[in-house]
Amino acid sequence: MATFVDRYPEEASVVKACLTVAFVSLGIGAFFGLVQALHRTGVVRLFSSVDYYTVLTAHGVLLALVFTIFFLLGLFTWAITRSLERPLPNIRLTWAWVGLAQAGTVATAAAILAGFVPDIGVSADVLFTFYAPMKAHPLFYAGLAMFIVGTWLAGADWFLAYREWRKDNPDERIPLQTFMVLTTMLMWYLATIGVAVEVVVFLLPWSFGIVETVNPLLTRTLFWFFGHPVVYFWLMPAYLMWYTILPKLAGGRLFSDPLARVVFVLFLLLSTPVGIHHQYLDPGIAEGFKFIAMTNTMFLLLPSLLTAFTVVASMEHGARQRGGEGRLRWLGALPWRDPAFTGMALAGLMFAAGGFSGMINAGMNINYLIHNTLWVPGHFHLTVGTAVALTMMAGSYWLVPQLTGRKLYSRPIGLAQVVLWFVGMVFMSNAMHRAGLAGVPRRTAEPQYNSFDFTTTMGSIEELQLQIAVGGTLLFVSVVLFSFNMLASAIEDPVETPVDDRLPAPLSGADGSPRVLDNLRLWTAIAVVLVVLAYTLPLASIVQDAGLFGNVPGVPMLIGNFVESLAGVIA
Amino acid sequence: MRLTPAGALVLVAFSVPVAIELRTLFGIFGVALPLASVVVFEAVLLAAIAVAYVASSDSDADAAAKH
Amino acid sequence: MSTDTEGESLARREPDTARPEPERPYGYVVGSAPDGVERELSHDEFDPVGTLTLIFAYFVILVVMWVFMYFVEFLGRGLTVVG
Numbered sequence: 108m109a110t111f112v113d114r115y116p117e118e119a120s121v122v123k124a125c126l127t128v129a130f131v132s133l134g135i136g137a138f139f140g141l142v143q144a145l146h147r148t149g150v151v152r153l154f155s156s157v158d159y160y161t162v163l164t165a166h167g168v169l170l171a172l173v174f175t176i177f178f179l180l181g182l183f184t185w186a187i188t189r190s191l192e193r194p195l196p197n198i199r200l201t202w203a204w205v206g207l208a209q210a211g212t213v214a215t216a217a218a219i220l221a222g223f224v225p226d227i228g229v230s231a232d233v234l235f236t237f238y239a240p241m242k243a244h245p246l247f248y249a250g251l252a253m254f255i256v257g258t259w260l261a262g263a264d265w266f267l268a269y270r271e272w273r274k275d276n277p278d279e280r281i282p283l284q285t286f287m288v289l290t291t292m293l294m295w296y297l298a299t300i301g302v303a304v305e306v307v308v309f310l311l312p313w314s315f316g317i318v319e320t321v322n323p324l325l326t327r328t329l330f331w332f333f334g335h336p337v338v339y340f341w342l343m344p345a346y347l348m349w350y351t352i353l354p355k356l357a358g359g360r361l362f363s364d365p366l367a368r369v370v371f372v373l374f375l376l377l378s379t380p381v382g383i384h385h386q387y388l389d390p391g392i393a394e395g396f397k398f399i400a401m402t403n404t405m406f407l408l409l410p411s412l413l414t415a416f417t418v419v420a421s422m423e424h425g426a427r428q429r430g431g432e433g434r435l436r437w438l439g440a441l442p443w444r445d446p447a448f449t450g451m452a453l454a455g456l457m458f459a460a461g462g463f464s465g466m467i468n469a470g471m472n473i474n475y476l477i478h479n480t481l482w483v484p485g486h487f488h489l490t491v492g493t494a495v496a497l498t499m500m501a502g503s504y505w506l507v508p509q510l511t512g513r514k515l516y517s518r519p520i521g522l523a524q525v526v527l528w529f530v531g532m533v534f535m536s537n538a539m540h541r542a543g544l545a546g547v548p549r550r551t552a553e554p555q556y557n558s559f560d561f562t563t564t565m566g567s568i569e570e571l572q573l574q575i576a577v578g579g580t581l582l583f584v585s586v587v588l589f590s591f592n593m594l595a596s597a598i599e600d601p602v603e604t605p606v607d608d609r610l611p612a613p614l615s616g617a618d619g620s621p622r623v624l625d626n627l628r629l630w631t632a633i634a635v636v637l638v639v640l641a642y643t644l645p646l647a648s649i650v651q652d653a654g655l656f657g658n659v660p661g662v663p664m665l666i667g668n669f670v671e672s673l674a675g676v677i678a
Numbered sequence: 679m680r681l682t683p684a685g686a687l688v689l690v691a692f693s694v695p696v697a698i699e700l701r702t703l704f705g706i707f708g709v710a711l712p713l714a715s716v717v718v719f720e721a722v723l724l725a726a727i728a729v730a731y732v733a734s735s736d737s738d739a740d741a742a743a744k745h
Numbered sequence: 746m747s748t749d750t751e752g753e754s755l756a757r758r759e760p761d762t763a764r765p766e767p768e769r770p771y772g773y774v775v776g777s778a779p780d781g782v783e784r785e786l787s788h789d790e791f792d793p794v795g796t797l798t799l800i801f802a803y804f805v806i807l808v809v810m811w812v813f814m815y816f817v818e819f820l821g822r823g824l825t826v827v828g
């Protein structure tokens with residue numbers, strides 16, 4: 108039985124090129140993760156604390172931006188080609204975006220890593236959130252811009268492929284995986300407007316010295332305009348795998364195709380108009396706007412709950428087909444020895460735990476309890492750091508053999524790797540949450556203060572530090588095992604059937620569902636309207652207060668002030 | 679239902695957060711336990727999993743013998 | 746091979762797929778769980794009680810933890826003054 112590489116050799120090379128960048132970034136990023144986990148807990152301090160932000164920036168950028176997004180680029184290329192059952196229309200265009208995104212990544216990474224060598228005079232210790240007033244070398248922003256344009260071209264490539272397919276299939280429903288890719292990319296186009304304006308209009312000219320000042324709140328707000336939807340850009344590849352691959356790995360079928368479409372449409376609509384929920388503590392944004400962002404955020408719970416139901420039900424379907432019985436005993440009938448399955452299932456479990464700390468983060472008042480503490484990294488190592496990263500690693504055990512035609516080097520090592528990640532993350536994330544509650548700050552090389560001790564509700568702070576260090580070490584070992592397994596798989600001999608790559612149809616297909624679900628123009632239009640509604644007033648008020656490029660100090664704290672001044676302007 | 683080696687491995691992994699959070703649970707009810715209690719909880723859970731594993735492979739062997 | 750057109754492949758599979766999964770520690774093919782399928786369940790035959798049980802349990806944990814965070818951790822501390 109031929110697999111992906113036999114049918115689409117060019118596309119398989121493209122996917123491999125993307126995944127290679129992703130895995131290399133994962134390896135380097137995980138190393139920095141270990142270094143900083145040991146450093147900030149005081150277990151081992153290998154370097155001067157002055158370099159902490161260089162390490163932290165490299166960790167955040169390489170893992171949260173490069174690893175996740177390059178994996179997405181590869182996965183979506185695979186998904187489009189596979190589900191449309193045709194090669195990409197213009198492989199030169201495809202290689203062009205791969206090259207552009209890679210070149211951008213190299214530039215950005217070089218700018219960050221140069222920070223270790225002060226003599227070069229280049230540094231970019233601005234963290235992966237890179238808003239003003241922290242300033243990086245222009246190389247950092249230029250690389251970032253290339254990277255983002257690369258993703259735009261990738262989206263264009265996939266839309267072109269879809270258009271070709273539509274010509275030949277005028278009446279068919281959009282294949283599910285293609286639907287997921289297209290809605291995700293529409294969300295991405297909308298979301299990246301914020302970061303593009305931030306980088307091109309403000310940060311790049313500022314870092315070149317063309318403009319003297321920027322309005323920091325404006326750049327922060329533009330960043331978070333992009334910064335929330337980017338989390339869904341990380342998550343949607345994981346969702347694509349949970350909806351279309353995981354049911355099969357469990358031995359079952361997707362419970363409902365229309366429900367999956369509804370979820371992706373909801374994410375397109377709701378991802379962007381919520382960014383201000385990252386700015387609950389920013390002075391200069393009226394409480395009323397923050398409240399609106401919180402309300403929108405709570406609506407985002409809906410697609411996540413729908414996903415929990417659909418995905419778990421699909422797994423249960425597999426378990427019951429494999430002979431599972433009972434209310435909970437069916438869990439034992441799942442194919443736990445398959446690392447691709449087990450990794451994704453454990454990732455989903457951790458995501459459920461992350462949902463809880465996310466609810467705490469989202470509440471405007473409770474957020475004050477944990478804002479900027481270690482709780483927050485505790486939360487997102489469950490979401491992007493596990494739900495996404497572990498799903499991607501687990502998915503690779505099934506995906507990579509299709510791209511190479513070679514079987515996985517070792518299934519037991521794969522299984523050990525995903526289980527180790529789970530255990531390591533339990534330690535690290537749990538302790539981070541608790542340390543955060545005790546008030547331990549994030550982004551701090553030496554969170555220790557004279558004549559002040561953190562008090563914890565349970566256990567001692569040393570104990571929590573130790574748990575973070577142990578957890579971080581297990582996670583690093585897990586990445587080493589993953590990299591080893593992938594490398595060793597690359598030199599296996601090609602075989603006829605390296606992996607079982609069939610994907611069964613959903614239990615309830617798209618045919619009966621409303622056609623309006625596939626109306627991408629309509630959903631995009633509504634998404635744009637929602638963004639305009641959510642952001643026009645806050646942005647106008649920020650610009651009005653301190654100017655586009657910043658100089659006026661006054662900042663309003665209440666929506667009333669702003670409405671009055673707006674009335675003043677109109678009158 | 680037979681407990682497979684992989685299933686047992688996943689149960690072992692799952693027992694780690696359970697052991698850690700049991701201590702928290704006691705804490706909520708005002709019983710402050712030392713760190714060592716987590717180790718004890720974990721040991722108990724591991725023993726339980728080991729028993730379940732051996733028992734399920736025994737009953738499996740019985741079932742096979744009857745055929 | 747799109748997800749949407751592949752409905753028959755499950756039914757088309759050779760009959761030997763119903764045999765119990767042999768214990769093969771080496772050479773297990775990733776993704777071959779469908780080989781362990783003993784019975785086909787259609788949409789109407791499938792009743793996701795297990796899913797509902799799990800989601801209900803999750804809900805209960807969520808509510809209890811939220812109440813704990815809100816009333817004990819948050820309200821149990823001093824005032825936070827913002828603005």
Ligand code: HEM
Nearest residue numbers: 137140141144167170171234492496549550551579582583
């Ligand atoms: C080997 C595994 C990992 C370890 C040991 C680790 C460790 C850490 C630690 C200790 C911090 C907090 C540093 C601080 O606030 O002072 C951190 C931050 C962070 N980690 Fe990880 N991490 C790992 C994997 C990941 C993965 C897989 C991702 C995402 C895909 C990720 C994304 C991030 C991000 C975005 C930050 C925040 C950076 C910032 O505050 O600017 N990490 N990591």
Ligand SMILES: [Cu+2]
Nearest residue numbers: 334335384385
């Ligand atoms: Cu957010």
